[in-house]
Amino acid sequence: MSEKQRLTxxxxxxFVLQGANYIIPxxxxxxxxxxxxxxxxxxxxxxxxxxxxxxxLTDYGFNLTATRQISIHRDxxxxxxxxxxxxxxxxxxxxxVSFLVVAAVVLISPxxxxxxxxxxxAFLTVVGSVLFPIWFFQGLEKMKYITIVxxxxxxxxxxxxxxxxxxxxxxxxxxxxxxxGFLAAGTSGLFAARLVxxxxxxxxxxxxxxxxxxxxxxxxxxSVAMNVLSNSGVFILxxxxxxxxxxxxxxxxxxxxxxxxVFAPATQAVFPLTSARFATSHSAGRSVVxxxxxxxxxxxxxxxxxxxLLARPGIRLVYGPDYAKYSIVIVYLSIWMFFGVVNNMLxxxxxxxxxxxxxxxxxxxxxxxxxxxxxxxxxxxxSFYGILYGMVVGAILLTIIMxxxxxxxxxxxxxxxxxxxxxxxxVSSK
Numbered sequence: 001m002s003e004k005q006r007l008t009x010x011x012x013x014x015f016v017l018q019g020a021n022y023i024i025p026x027x028x029x030x031x032x033x034x035x036x037x038x039x040x041x042x043x044x045x046x047x048x049x050x051x052x053x054x055x056x057l058t059d060y061g062f063n064l065t066a067t068r069q070i071s072i073h074r075d076x077x078x079x080x081x082x083x084x085x086x087x088x089x090x091x092x093x094x095x096x097v098s099f100l101v102v103a104a105v106v107l108i109s110p111x112x113x114x115x116x117x118x119x120x121x122a123f124l125t126v127v128g129s130v131l132f133p134i135w136f137f138q139g140l141e142k143m144k145y146i147t148i149v150x151x152x153x154x155x156x157x158x159x160x161x162x163x164x165x166x167x168x169x170x171x172x173x174x175x176x177x178x179x180x181g182f183l184a185a186g187t188s189g190l191f192a193a194r195l196v197x198x199x200x201x202x203x204x205x206x207x208x209x210x211x212x213x214x215x216x217x218x219x220x221x222x223s224v225a226m227n228v229l230s231n232s233g234v235f236i237l238x239x240x241x242x243x244x245x246x247x248x249x250x251x252x253x254x255x256x257x258x259x260x261x262v263f264a265p266a267t268q269a270v271f272p273l274t275s276a277r278f279a280t281s282h283s284a285g286r287s288v289v290x291x292x293x294x295x296x297x298x299x300x301x302x303x304x305x306x307x308x309l310l311a312r313p314g315i316r317l318v319y320g321p322d323y324a325k326y327s328i329v330i331v332y333l334s335i336w337m338f339f340g341v342v343n344n345m346l347x348x349x350x351x352x353x354x355x356x357x358x359x360x361x362x363x364x365x366x367x368x369x370x371x372x373x374x375x376x377x378x379x380x381x382x383s384f385y386g387i388l389y390g391m392v393v394g395a396i397l398l399t400i401i402m403x404x405x406x407x408x409x410x411x412x413x414x415x416x417x418x419x420x421x422x423x424x425x426x427v428s429s430k
Contacts, residue, residue, distance in 0.1 A: 027158055038247035038248045040247070042243030045247060050119065055129045057098055059129065061222070062091070063134060063135045070083060070139025071139040077198055080197070081199050082202075084199050086211070122179055128179070131186030134146055149189050149192055153184040153185040156184070157178055218357060233390075234246060236387065252329035255318065256333040259303065263340075311327040314330070343398050346403060346405075347364075359402075367398035370390075371390040
């Protein structure tokens, strides 16, 4: 299979995978919001947001670092098995630590203890994420297998919601069904890994575990910062506001994030190409980023404007007139969505693709710190508006910092080309 065919196949698989992650659950979302009501729905999304922190912890950046290692050594069966074993051991160890932390928080805190079954049910998403070896299939560039597994399990879980959830008292069942979908996907993914590749699990040497931990650290820190900026709103809102407010806000937020998810397959699929071109020469890598951004950013602007304009009629249509006042959430998050695409071009495609991961990490850490301060300072005073202001300010600040880093990198490349054309040519070709 040619490089172009493989890229097209993986992009198509990623589009379908994103559909499973966003569109399929979105089918049941209006039903859940209406049947459970904002209070019980808010409890569910708050518990899921809490669990999401531990999904990030157990991922530990392996979706990038382990993918790269598997890709490099895909033809070396023993090496792949060692990488697989080291990553799985680390993830299982982090999962155990996560469970102990969740158990302590839920059982000690009165606010959590009253609904402890919901939090433990939501934790099953962490277990499913640990077992789901998407990084393994991405490294092998065999995404169609994991896509089939994910779509099937998500569809069954969504169908089960309509069959089993009929009244507000079914909120625990709704949480459990969604979590079991993740768990089924993770378990099926492990079986699929054995079917498509002769990987063998064993207790890895300490050196392999240490190497995986070291390589994943910087990506993990960045992932935490990204989660603070993009996914902490629901959880922090739940610490200060009622579950009714949390539920209404989360319902609106999920609509925008489903739309934003449409851009992910294109950016994920083009990243390996961008990295490969930067490895050839800086100008070649920059050319790919410019060509991709030339088409993707105007589309993102158009989609964001349409999303903002259709916010009020859209939310009334999906959730009913009672949620019309939360259309402002969609308007603000449409701004965040646009800058998210711009930041992917500047951050992932240019900075990470050209080997400037440190600048990318620093940018996210600064922007996330500012957003976090705004969240905690504003949410107790102005409710969900504090989350919206924090996300938009954080996204714009991230763009400014990354743009400065890109301009600095371009100036450095230009200076190198002027002072030593031969040396520049050698460096660019690495």
